[in-house]
Amino acid sequence: MEKFVITGGNALRGRVKIGGAKNAALAIMPASILSDEVCRIKNIPNISDVSLISKILAEINVKVRILNKTTIEIDPRNIIKKPVSCDIVRRVRASYYLLGALLGKFSEASVSLPGGCNFGVRPIDQHLKGFARLGAEYNIDSGVINVRSKKLSGNNVYFDVVSVGATINIILASVKADGLTVLENAAKEPHVVDLANFLNSMGADIRGAGTDVIKVRGVKYLKGTSYSIIPDQIEAGTYMVAAAATGGDVTIENITPKHLEAIKSKLEEMGTIIEEHEESVNVTRKTPLKRCNIKTMPHPGFPTDMQPQISSLLCLADGTSIVNEGVWDNRFRYVEELKRMGANISVDGKIAVIEGVKKLTGTPTKAMDLRAGAALIIAGLAASGETVIENIEHIERGYENICQKLLNLGANIRRISEGCEPLNVARVL
Ligand code: UD1
Numbered sequence: 001m002e003k004f005v006i007t008g009g010n011a012l013r014g015r016v017k018i019g020g021a022k023n024a025a026l027a028i029m030p031a032s033i034l035s036d037e038v039c040r041i042k043n044i045p046n047i048s049d050v051s052l053i054s055k056i057l058a059e060i061n062v063k064v065r066i067l068n069k070t071t072i073e074i075d076p077r078n079i080i081k082k083p084v085s086c087d088i089v090r091r092v093r094a095s096y097y098l099l100g101a102l103l104g105k106f107s108e109a110s111v112s113l114p115g116g117c118n119f120g121v122r123p124i125d126q127h128l129k130g131f132a133r134l135g136a137e138y139n140i141d142s143g144v145i146n147v148r149s150k151k152l153s154g155n156n157v158y159f160d161v162v163s164v165g166a167t168i169n170i171i172l173a174s175v176k177a178d179g180l181t182v183l184e185n186a187a188k189e190p191h192v193v194d195l196a197n198f199l200n201s202m203g204a205d206i207r208g209a210g211t212d213v214i215k216v217r218g219v220k221y222l223k224g225t226s227y228s229i230i231p232d233q234i235e236a237g238t239y240m241v242a243a244a245a246t247g248g249d250v251t252i253e254n255i256t257p258k259h260l261e262a263i264k265s266k267l268e269e270m271g272t273i274i275e276e277h278e279e280s281v282n283v284t285r286k287t288p289l290k291r292c293n294i295k296t297m298p299h300p301g302f303p304t305d306m307q308p309q310i311s312s313l314l315c316l317a318d319g320t321s322i323v324n325e326g327v328w329d330n331r332f333r334y335v336e337e338l339k340r341m342g343a344n345i346s347v348d349g350k351i352a353v354i355e356g357v358k359k360l361t362g363t364p365t366k367a368m369d370l371r372a373g374a375a376l377i378i379a380g381l382a383a384s385g386e387t388v389i390e391n392i393e394h395i396e397r398g399y400e401n402i403c404q405k406l407l408n409l410g411a412n413i414r415r416i417s418e419g420c421e422p423l424n425v426a427r428v429l
Contacts, residue, residue, distance in 0.1 A: 004389040004403065006380035007412040008362055012248035014409045018236045018255050019045035019400045020070065020229035024191035026094030027168045028198045028229060029053045030101040032074040033062055034175060035202050037224030042071045045232060046400040048393070052092045059086050060102075083110035085144055090115040092397075096124065096165065099147055100172030103136060108148035113140070118369060119331040126166035130157045134173055134181065154179035154218055162187050162298040167214070168195055175204045177218040186214045189299040190259045194230045201225040233259040234305045235399060236281075238374050240264070241309045242406070243283040244272040245316065245382040250409060253280040262302040266292060266310060270317060291319035291356060296326045308334050308375035315343040316382060317356040325350040334372035337365040341379055341387065362387035370398045377402070381411055 020043035030053065032039040044050060046069065054064040054072075060082060063075040084102070089095040089112040102109035114124075124145075128138050133156070136149035154177050157170050167187040174181035186192070188210055196209030202225045205217040236255045243250035244267055257264075257276045264274050267283070269292045275282040291314065296304040304327040314321040315338060325331045332347045339345060340363050344355040362385035367373030373395035380387030389395075392415070395402060403415040 001390065002392050002415060002417040004377065004380075004392050004395075005414045005416055006362070006377065006387045006389070008360075008381055008383035008385065008387060010381070010410050010412055011246045012243050012250050012381070012406070012409040012411060015251045015253055016239050016405050016409055017253045018231045018239070019043070019047075021045070021191050021194065021232040022047055022049060022234070022398045023094070023164070023189070024194040024229045025050055026053055026092070027097050027191060027195045028227070029057065029074060030094070030097040031172055031195060031199060033057070033076040033079055033101050034104050034172065034199070035076060035222040035224055037077070038073050038075045039202070039224050040067070040071065040073050040226040042226070042228040043231070044070055044072050044229060046070070047396065047398055049092050049094065049397045052088050053094060055088050056084060056086065056092070056095055056098065059084060081106050081108070083144060085110070085112045093122075093165075096127065097168060097172060099127065099131075099145060100169035103131060103147050103149070103152070103173045104176050107150070107152060110144050110146045113143050113145060119328040119333070121329060124165070126159050126161060126163045127169045130159070130166055130170035131173055133157045134170070134177055136173070152177035154181040154216070156182045156184065159183070159185040164189050164192060167192050171195060171199070171206060171214065171216055174216045174218060175199055175206065176220070176222065179218055181216040181218070183214040183216070184212065186212050187298055188212060190230055190233055190256070198225070198227045201227050230259070231255045234303065234371070236260055237263040237303070237306045238309050238378070238399070239405075240267060240274070240281065240283045241306070241313050242378050242381055244270065244285045244289070245313050245378050247285050248409070249282070249284045251280055251282045255279060255281060257281060262300060263306055263310075266294060266302060270313065289313065289317035289356070291317045291321045293322045293324070295324040298327065301326070304328060304331065305371050307331060308371045309378055311335075311345070311352060311354060312338060312375040312378040312382075314354045315345065315357060315360060315379065319356055321354045321356070323352040323354060325352075333368045334375050337368070337372075337376055338379055340365065341383055343379070359384055361385055364388040365390070367391040367394045370394050374399065377406070381406070
């Protein structure tokens, strides 16, 4: 079992380079099978979810070649039509993008129900409703979702809730369908835009991504492409919060400042100084942290994937803060771990009330999911004494080389592994 051991108290200083966006990569990799040619994808993050998607693609004879540390090629020329039901599918949420991609390619798909972080019920009704609007029939049998259609035809798809996953799946299914599909109340997240840009670079006709109405005019053929994935907004935000938590001075490089506006604005409200440059931000904090309220919302609101990390920071702010989780039903499971470190938090449903404390104290903890794990790292970096974090496989699903990146910034962190090296995408794929 691998763990992180952190001795808190060091202010983070220096520069850190952000990798490619996890959630864009996990959509773009399945999207490449819509082409009949090789796609080169650059700025791929070195995380375990990427290697899991590669293994799933290998199941259907799609080759993933590593060209260098951040570039892969996906070759779908010998893809085979078969159900995607290996165990790995149930371990990674984004495996459900194979539903849209295979449906778009072969007019049929059978994929096991997906896994991923557990923050309450994660329905897929909007995905299925969208597929049905394109003319597909579906059923769920023994944990496998089956979708098929004689011929996919464009249609209007109105989403009852804003869903990143459903927006992406319907884009994937409609990109080669007959005629025009109009997605209304679509998600506007940067990785939805990145997926649309990727598909357009292959010859797709997708307009409006980044707004809540996306128009997809089906095309007959998608060619190969060479495409660079956007920087990871959440990884960047996590280092911004870590810099603020430790009273540090960190320059976060290889980012798109526009994607960080909501995070930046809240950190500034708390007394952090943020200098923005073209592709980097510098984060410093010299004064005590001030309280603030947060409500998570779909983009461009404050991202739910930053809620646990910013809550760790609010634990150390002067006064009472209220965090309202506007996306998921059960995303405060990490709070019990923070309380064991001395945090004063009470949770009622989707609302957490955080009374700032003077200090947190290191203790053994467990990462409940990916971002919950990041919240514990931040708390551990700011706490006095030693914090041990178990279940770090959750963290390594989405943060590349996090231990090394923090070490380079002056953190006192060790990865205790019993017989295991840190994950290296070049070896795992
Ligand atoms: C994606 C991200 C996840 C992030 C989330 C919200 C990936 C792999 N994961 O998850 O990290 O937390 O966006 O930004 O990209 N909903 C329905 N019916 C559906 C689909 C969703 O009711 O068919 C609801 C969900 O219960 C939730 C909300 O819509 O309350 C948002 O979900 P969604 O945007 O679909 O999240 P994911 O795509 O699963």
